[in-house]
Each structure stands twice: as structure tokens, then as C-alpha cells.
Amino acid sequence: MEPIKLVDAAxxxxxxxxxxxxxxxxxxxxxxxVLSEFAQKYRSAPPAPAPSSSAALIEASQCRAxxxxxxxxxxxxxxxxxxxxxxxxxxxxxxHFMAQIAHESGGLQFMSxxxxxxxxxxxxxxxxxxxxxxxxxxxxFRGAGVIQLTGRYNYGRFxxxxxxxxxxxxxxxxxxxxxxxxxxxxxxxxxxxxxxxxGASCRQVSERVNGRDPAxxxxxxxxxxxxxxxxxxxxxxxxxxPESTVRGIAVNNPLPVPYFSQRDSDVSxxxxxxxxxxxxxxxxxxxxxxxxxxxxxGKNGDDQYLKKVxxxxxxxxxxxxxxxxxxxxITARKVENANFSTIEQQIDRGIPVPCGFLHHGHVDAPTGTxxxxxxxxxxxxxVYVNDPFGEIDLVNGGYSDVSxxxxxxxxxxxxxRWMVLNDGTxxxxxxxxxxxxxxx
Numbered sequence: 001m002e003p004i005k006l007v008d009a010a011x012x013x014x015x016x017x018x019x020x021x022x023x024x025x026x027x028x029x030x031x032x033x034v035l036s037e038f039a040q041k042y043r044s045a046p047p048a049p050a051p052s053s054s055a056a057l058i059e060a061s062q063c064r065a066x067x068x069x070x071x072x073x074x075x076x077x078x079x080x081x082x083x084x085x086x087x088x089x090x091x092x093x094x095x096h097f098m099a100q101i102a103h104e105s106g107g108l109q110f111m112s113x114x115x116x117x118x119x120x121x122x123x124x125x126x127x128x129x130x131x132x133x134x135x136x137x138x139x140x141f142r143g144a145g146v147i148q149l150t151g152r153y154n155y156g157r158f159x160x161x162x163x164x165x166x167x168x169x170x171x172x173x174x175x176x177x178x179x180x181x182x183x184x185x186x187x188x189x190x191x192x193x194x195x196x197x198x199g200a201s202c203r204q205v206s207e208r209v210n211g212r213d214p215a216x217x218x219x220x221x222x223x224x225x226x227x228x229x230x231x232x233x234x235x236x237x238x239x240x241x242p243e244s245t246v247r248g249i250a251v252n253n254p255l256p257v258p259y260f261s262q263r264d265s266d267v268s269x270x271x272x273x274x275x276x277x278x279x280x281x282x283x284x285x286x287x288x289x290x291x292x293x294x295x296x297x298g299k300n301g302d303d304q305y306l307k308k309v310x311x312x313x314x315x316x317x318x319x320x321x322x323x324x325x326x327x328x329x330i331t332a333r334k335v336e337n338a339n340f341s342t343i344e345q346q347i348d349r350g351i352p353v354p355c356g357f358l359h360h361g362h363v364d365a366p367t368g369t370x371x372x373x374x375x376x377x378x379x380x381x382x383v384y385v386n387d388p389f390g391e392i393d394l395v396n397g398g399y400s401d402v403s404x405x406x407x408x409x410x411x412x413x414x415x416x417r418w419m420v421l422n423d424g425t426x427x428x429x430x431x432x433x434x435x436x437x438x439x440x
Contacts, residue, residue: 042165057083058094058232065231066098066224067108075108075179082184086395087193087410089381091234096196096205098232099225101146101183103217104209111175113143113150127151144171145182147209158185161396163362188395197408254377254384257290257352259405260302262388267303274306274315281306281315281324282388283354283372284434288328290352291439295328302388321434330439338431339419340411343375343383346435352376352386356432357418360397366417366424367397373404375433382408 013019027035057080063071071079083089088097105111115121117139124130124138131153132138143150149158155174159167162181166173174182187193195208202225206215215221262282265275285302289295296304306315308327313320318334325332335342338355346353353375360368371392377384387404394413419431 056080057089058098062231063098063108066227067102069108071108078178079180082180084412085181086184086188087413088184088187089410090197090408091232093193093196095225095228095232096192096200096202097184097187098228099202099221100205100209101180102224102228103221104148104183105146105179108146111145111179112171113148115139115142124151130154131156140170142171144174145179147183147186149174149182149186158182161185161362163364188393191391191401194391194401194407252377253347254406255290255347255350255352257286257374257376257386258301259386260285260289260299260388261390261402261404262302263390263402264300265303265306266300267306269310278302278306278315279388280318280321280354280356280372281309283374283386284321284325286374286376286386286388287352287354287434287436288325288330291330291436292328318434325434325436330436332434332436334432335435336432337429338433338435339429340378340383340415342431342433342435344378347375347378351436354434355385355418357414358420358424359392359399359417361424362397363395363413363416366420370432376406379408381412382410383414385409385414 009019009022013023030038056076058076060071060076063076063079083094083097088094102108113121117124121138121142124132124142125136126132127138130137130141130151132141132151134152137152141150141152141155149155152168155167155170158174158178159165162178162185164177167178190208192205192208195205202222203214203218206218206221207213210216260282262275262278265273265278267274267278282302282305285296285305288305289301296302305324309315309320309324312323315321322332322334343353343355354372355375356370356372358366358368359371360366371389373385373387375383375385385404385407387407389402390399390404391401391407392399392409394409394417415428415431416426419426419428421427421430
């Protein structure tokens with residue numbers, strides 16, 4: 001039998017009896033010294049997180065104005081890392097996040113759950129919902145961080161997200177090292193940025209956080225939000241970019257590009273439904289319909305375009321897209337060395353930009369065969385996109401929301417998925433896109 005790499009064995013471990021037995025056998029072959037050294041290396045945490053941008057998103061003085069107490073240097077570093085990693089990076093997003101964590105942590109007093117145990121806490125032990133399968137899990141994986149990450153299952157998912165298996169040591173480690181990042185993980189998982197971007201009130205955000213309306217402590221949450229509004233000024237430059245003029249006509253930013261979802265496709269080829277693989281066509285169809293209105297009829301106009309693409313080849317081939325666009329009177333080409341300046345130039349000309357990126361895996365090591373969306377606008381820190389499959393989790397990869405119209409994606413995280421080499425290595429200036437040059 002061929003040898004197996006241990007990393008592959010760990011990757012495909014599903015707690016099957018033969019797998020458990022094989023790991024037990026391997027452990028018996030190793031000395032205590034080797035196992036101890038392995039444990040030390042395996043549990044070694046990555047370097048302390050720090051924002052990659054030169055300017056922090058929030059300062060200690062602003063935190064004090066909101067929380068009513070000082071924040072430590074390590075907590076401030078984790079807070080800024082959290083805000084950047086999970087794209088909590090506009091004034092409104094930061095204000096709502098700060099208001100909620102201020103209430104949930106008692107003004108930064110409680111970084112872990114006070115343990116009784118109460119009857120409710122005693123129910124943590126053995127809870128299938130929380131994934132607490134081992135004796136002592138209830139206490140070990142009690143609520144930690146400013147929004148109380150709870151349970152072995154959630155700790156495990158968070159550990160993978162930050163690539164730090166020491167998280168599984170339990171609540172003390174999370175409370176000390178990731179008090180805010182653990183909350184940002186929940187915020188991201190629950191699409192809170194999008195809720196805020198929709199113009200939600202503090203009451204609506206509080207309902208999502210607390211699970212009821214009115215939320216427990218709503219007045220206090222609103223009071224913290226008022227403090228956050230005063231401490232964190234609005235900056236117009238973070239939410240809009242200058243209008244430009246094309247042929248004497250003002251070009252809006254973001255562009256009002258019609259949205260096509262690939263999920264509702266009716267097209268089958270040789271008995272195979274094409275909806276799962278037509279992101280490239282749907283993105284180009286959005287650009288086409290914007291540049292030449294009423295060319296594609298109805299909400300399934302991308303299906304009409306897809307059928308045209310298939311007359312030239314397959315939907316995943318750039319050459320087929322280029323020829324299909326040409327048949328509609330649009331001259332375009334594929335570019336593989338683009339950056340955000342390329343996108344800005346196109347948007348300023350009034351042209352949407354289909355872009356290809358990697359949509360699976362963590363943002364620091366993206367994977368997959370690729371996905372396409374249509375960029376419809378930009379700000380100094382973000383791009384607006386129409387994603388035909390829905391809203392991606394830019395941090396962890398994958399999709400969990402089917403609505404993808406005019407989403408605000410950070411340049412930091414989208415760029416690390418877009419400007420990459422074939423192996424997922426971040427390579428600024430290597431973005432793929434379709435560049436429309438002329439149309440009639």
C-alpha cells in the first residue's frame with residue numbers, strides 16, 4: 001500500500017473506528033519526548049495579529065469614549081486586527097460593532113462567561129448543539145470574548161478561521177488572545193456588515209445579535225451607539241468616489257448595473273444544468289446589458305447570453321466570452337495583469353468589469369477553480385460588486401447568502417482572492433478581468 005502523508009490523514013479524519021485505531025497505534029510508536037515536541041509545534045500560535053494597513057481603524061481614545069474605560073495595548077491590537085480581517089471598516093460598521101460588543105461585555109468588563117455553574121450552564125455539558133462531546137467541555141468551552149464564543153463546535157470553526165489550534169485549549173486562551181476577533185468571527189458569519197450597509201437601525205442590529213425584539217438591554221445598546229457615533233466621525237471618502245463624466249454625461253459610482261443570478265438558470269446542455277458553472281457568462285451578461293440596454297430581456301437575460309456563448313465554445317472559456325460579446329457589438333479582451341487602478345479606470349469610463357477570483361479556502365490561502373463576478377463601482381477602500389451566485393464569505397470562502405446585488409467588498413480581502421497566482425499565492429498586479437474597449 002502506498003504511504004500516506006500525515007497532513008492528508010488529518011485532513012480526511014472523520015472519527016471513523018479504523019481511523020481512531022490507526023491514530024492510536026501511531027501514538028503508541030512515538031516516545032513521550034517526540035509527542036511533547038509535536039504538541040508544542042502543533043499548538044504554537046501564529047505571531048500576534050496586527051493590522052496590515054498603516055492607519056489603525058480605531059484608537060484607544062475612541063475606545064475609552066465608548067466603553068467608559070481604558071483598553072489594553074494587546075486588546076487594541078486584537079480589535080484593530082478584527083476590524084480589518086472581517087471588513088468592519090466603514091464608520092457605520094464600526095459604530096454598530098462597538099455598540100453591540102460594549103453592551104455584551106458590560107463596557108469591556110467581561111471577557112469570558114462568569115461560571116456558576118447555573119442550570120443553563122450545566123446544560124452545556126454534553127450539549128449536541130454546542131458540539132460538547134468530551135467530559136468537561138461545558139466549562140472549557142464556555143462563553144469567551146466580547147460576544148461570548150461558546151461550545152466545542154464553534155471553537156473548532158474559529159480555530160480554523162484564525163489558523164490557531166491553541167484556541168481549543170479553551171475559554172482562557174480565547175479571552176486573552178482573541179477577545180474581539182472571536183466576536184468578529186460571529187459578526188462575519190451572521191452577515192452583520194450587510195445588515196448595517198442596508199441602513200439598519202441600532203434596534204434592528206440588536207435584534208440580530210440578541211435574537212429577540214426588543215433586544216435585552218436595548219436602551220443601553222442605543223446609548224453605546226450614540227457614544228460610538230460621536231467618537232467615530234463619518235468620512236464621506238470611505239463610502240463614495242468622485243463622479244466622472246463620459247461624453248458629457250455624469251457617470252454614477254456605483255454604476256446601476258442590472259443584476260443576473262446564475263442560480264435561476266433554465267439552461268441545460270447534454271442533460272446537465274448550467275446554473276452552477278455560468279458565473280463567467282452571467283457576469284459578462286451584466287456588463288453587456290448595462291452597455292447596451294434591452295439587449296437581454298427579463299431577469300433570465302443571462303440565459304439568452306449563455307446560449308450565445310455556447311455557439312462559440314464553453315461558458316468557462318474566455319475566448320467564447322470574447323466572441324459572444326463581439327457578436328453583440330462589444331470589443332473586449334481578457335487581461336491577466338490587472339490591479340485596482342485598472343478597475344477604477346473602467347468604472348470612470350462608465351464600464352462594469354467582470355473579474356475572476358478564487359472563492360474557496362481561507363483568504364490567506366484561497367483555492368478553487370475560480371469564480372466570476374461583475375465589479376460595478378469603487379471607493380478608496382472597497383469595490384461594489386454584482387456577484388451572480390450571492391454573497392461570499394471573503395474571509396473563510398464559500399457562499400451562504402443567495403443575494404449578490406451591489407455588495408461592498410473590501411479591497412484587502414477581495415484583492416487577496418483576485419490578484420493571485422494559480423496556486424493561490426497573493427500577487428498584486430495579477431488580477432484577471434474582461435476589459436471592454438468599444439461598443440456600438
